[in-house]
Amino acid sequence: MSTSIVAIDNVEFTYEGRHEPVLRGLNLSVRQGSVTALLGPNGSGKTTLLNLCLGWLKPQAGQVLLDGTPLQRIPRKQMGRTVSLVPQDEHLPFEYSVLEYVLLGRAPYLSALQMPDDSHVEAAHRALREIGADRWADRGITTLSAGERQLVMTARSLAQQPRLLLMDEPSSHLDLANTARLLRRIAALAHSGVTVLLTTHDPRVASACATEVALMRDGRILFDGPTHDALTAELLSATYGIEVEVHAVGRHRMVTWS
Amino acid sequence: MAAFLIGRYPRPGLMPPRALIDDPLALRILLGLRLPRLLAALLVGAALAGSGTVLQMLFANPLVEPGLVGVTQGAAFGAALAIIGFSAQPLVVQLSAALFAAAGLALSYTVARRIRFGGWVLRLVLAGIAVSAVYSSGVGMLKYVADPMDQLPAITFWMLGGLWSVGWRELLFLLPTVVPALGILIAMRWRANLLSLHDRVAFSLGSSPGRERLLLITAATVATAAVTSVAGIVGWVGLLIPHIARRLFRADGRWSIPMSLVIGAVFVAFCDMLGRTLLAGEIPLGILTSLFGAVGFIGLLLRPGFRIER
Numbered sequence: 001m002s003t004s005i006v007a008i009d010n011v012e013f014t015y016e017g018r019h020e021p022v023l024r025g026l027n028l029s030v031r032q033g034s035v036t037a038l039l040g041p042n043g044s045g046k047t048t049l050l051n052l053c054l055g056w057l058k059p060q061a062g063q064v065l066l067d068g069t070p071l072q073r074i075p076r077k078q079m080g081r082t083v084s085l086v087p088q089d090e091h092l093p094f095e096y097s098v099l100e101y102v103l104l105g106r107a108p109y110l111s112a113l114q115m116p117d118d119s120h121v122e123a124a125h126r127a128l129r130e131i132g133a134d135r136w137a138d139r140g141i142t143t144l145s146a147g148e149r150q151l152v153m154t155a156r157s158l159a160q161q162p163r164l165l166l167m168d169e170p171s172s173h174l175d176l177a178n179t180a181r182l183l184r185r186i187a188a189l190a191h192s193g194v195t196v197l198l199t200t201h202d203p204r205v206a207s208a209c210a211t212e213v214a215l216m217r218d219g220r221i222l223f224d225g226p227t228h229d230a231l232t233a234e235l236l237s238a239t240y241g242i243e244v245e246v247h248a249v250g251r252h253r254m255v256t257w258s
Numbered sequence: 259m260a261a262f263l264i265g266r267y268p269r270p271g272l273m274p275p276r277a278l279i280d281d282p283l284a285l286r287i288l289l290g291l292r293l294p295r296l297l298a299a300l301l302v303g304a305a306l307a308g309s310g311t312v313l314q315m316l317f318a319n320p321l322v323e324p325g326l327v328g329v330t331q332g333a334a335f336g337a338a339l340a341i342i343g344f345s346a347q348p349l350v351v352q353l354s355a356a357l358f359a360a361a362g363l364a365l366s367y368t369v370a371r372r373i374r375f376g377g378w379v380l381r382l383v384l385a386g387i388a389v390s391a392v393y394s395s396g397v398g399m400l401k402y403v404a405d406p407m408d409q410l411p412a413i414t415f416w417m418l419g420g421l422w423s424v425g426w427r428e429l430l431f432l433l434p435t436v437v438p439a440l441g442i443l444i445a446m447r448w449r450a451n452l453l454s455l456h457d458r459v460a461f462s463l464g465s466s467p468g469r470e471r472l473l474l475i476t477a478a479t480v481a482t483a484a485v486t487s488v489a490g491i492v493g494w495v496g497l498l499i500p501h502i503a504r505r506l507f508r509a510d511g512r513w514s515i516p517m518s519l520v521i522g523a524v525f526v527a528f529c530d531m532l533g534r535t536l537l538a539g540e541i542p543l544g545i546l547t548s549l550f551g552a553v554g555f556i557g558l559l560l561r562p563g564f565r566i567e568r
Binding site: 016017051054055056076077078079080081083084085087090091092093094095096097100104105107108110112113114115116160166 | 315318320374375445446448452454456459461463464466470504508509510512
């Protein structure tokens with residue numbers, strides 16, 4: 001039986017200065033080695049939940065456990081070696097090369113005063129190769145398109161060699177080919193034992209790569225379970241608040257609406 | 259070496275090597291005046307440029323310079339206060355400038371912590387601008403009440419920046435603060451790359467961005483406060499040199515931080531040499547660094563391929 005890597009236990013969260021809670025008594029267990037998609041409309045609390053799993057935000061009630069330990073008790077460096085984040089986009093003010101940027105993924109393995117050595121450079125190259133972006137190694141990061149940058153951010157996270165990869169809308173800037181490449185890479189990561197927790201508002205992304213889906217609306221989980229059980233017309237209609245139809249195309253699900 | 263030998267004694271231009279043997283005064287001028295002044299110029303340039311590079315990285319903003327967090331105006335206020343209250347005694351002026359510069363950072367940090375909106379960088383920048391403005395009005399007030407015959411010119415001259423009063427004593431005042439501070443900036447040169455990312459991403463990479471940024475900002479501020487207390491306001495070094503270092507070498511802190519220290523040191527030593535040799539009277543250092551800095555910055559802005567995002 002698979003164990004959970006992340007357990008979110010009755011979590012409540014409200015941003016400072018706001019009255020409406022973003023998450024309301026939310027419970028979720030993320031299975032080790034799974035690809036779990038947090039699927040829901042804009043503002044349903046997906047990114048907030050991701051930030052709670054990262055330890056970046058602290059819940060006002062409830063707790064988030066990583067391997068059974070509350071996040072706040074885990075040392076920062078150990079967290080960096082275990083959990084990685086691929087943000088939706090990132091402002092990069094300086095012209096780092098792609099390799100220099102991906103090399104930052106090795107930070108959890110170095111002290112504040114250490115410089116990366118050849119083994120770290122090789123790890124960065126390996127991460128770039130895994131994502132099919134090694135040919136960009138010497139390019140300036142600010143010359144990349146948004147989609148290319150999203151792939152490079154993923155490579156930076158892979159260089160971190162995490163056990164839990166948090167991805168915030170990982171394919172939002174990608175074209176069809178790069179989306180397919182990334183989603184295949186995500187599935188391969190899960191096969192190699194990495195757990196992926198990603199947010200998306202696109203059921204097609206969840207259908208293409210997730211083994212499990214958690215449907216979110218108004219700060220609550222409406223349903224969580226295997227992807228084929230979650231992507232039904234009834235559940236998706238309830239999640240998005242519009243009538244949708246779900247069509248099976250091979251092992252994928254196509255969602256249409258009227 | 260050129261800055262060491264060029265001056266106005268025994269005549270304008272390069273001091274002939276023979277004078278070092280024949281003229282005891284020449285040797286005293288070299289060792290007692292020019293050498294500490296040259297070393298101070300190198301230290302001032304390295305401190306301002308290194309601090310500028312690191313602060314630009316920490317604030318993820320290539321238009322930031324050390325004066326942003328209330329340090330420069332704090333030093334100006336401290337110096338003006340000492341000129342009026344303590345008859346412009348050099349050591350008191352330096353200590354007061356350093357004290358109020360450090361207080362500028364502390365105040366900016368305290369205000370930033372109490373702002374209830376925005377990210378950490380935005381809050382510190384806003385607080386720094388406000389604290390600088392308070393100090394600036396304080397300097398205006400002190401200038402207003404200053405004796406126009408001696409105190410007002412002294413304040414004005416101090417604010418123009420210069421190393422004419424620097425000897426071995428002033429250099430020794432700088433060393434214990436500036437050298438360790440620059441040591442921290444150099445030691446954390448790769449880590450600074452990480453801290454130029456968004457806080458949340460730096461956090462996800464296992465760092466404690468708030469704590470690490472505070473350490474680097476403190477080191478950059480201490481270095482800036484110390485050199486400003488001795489040299490007055492030496493503008494544009496902390497803004498321009500980081501751009502040149504990144505352009506000539508790489509944006510990666512492993513190159514840009516040490517190289518900005520070197521380029522900044524050479525730039526300020528060169529400006530100081532010009533300032534004390536071009537005319538019979540000395541041209542304040544801050545005027546020359548601002549002139550060359552601003553012209554150089556315009557040149558950079560107009561170069562193809564140069565861009566500042568955001």
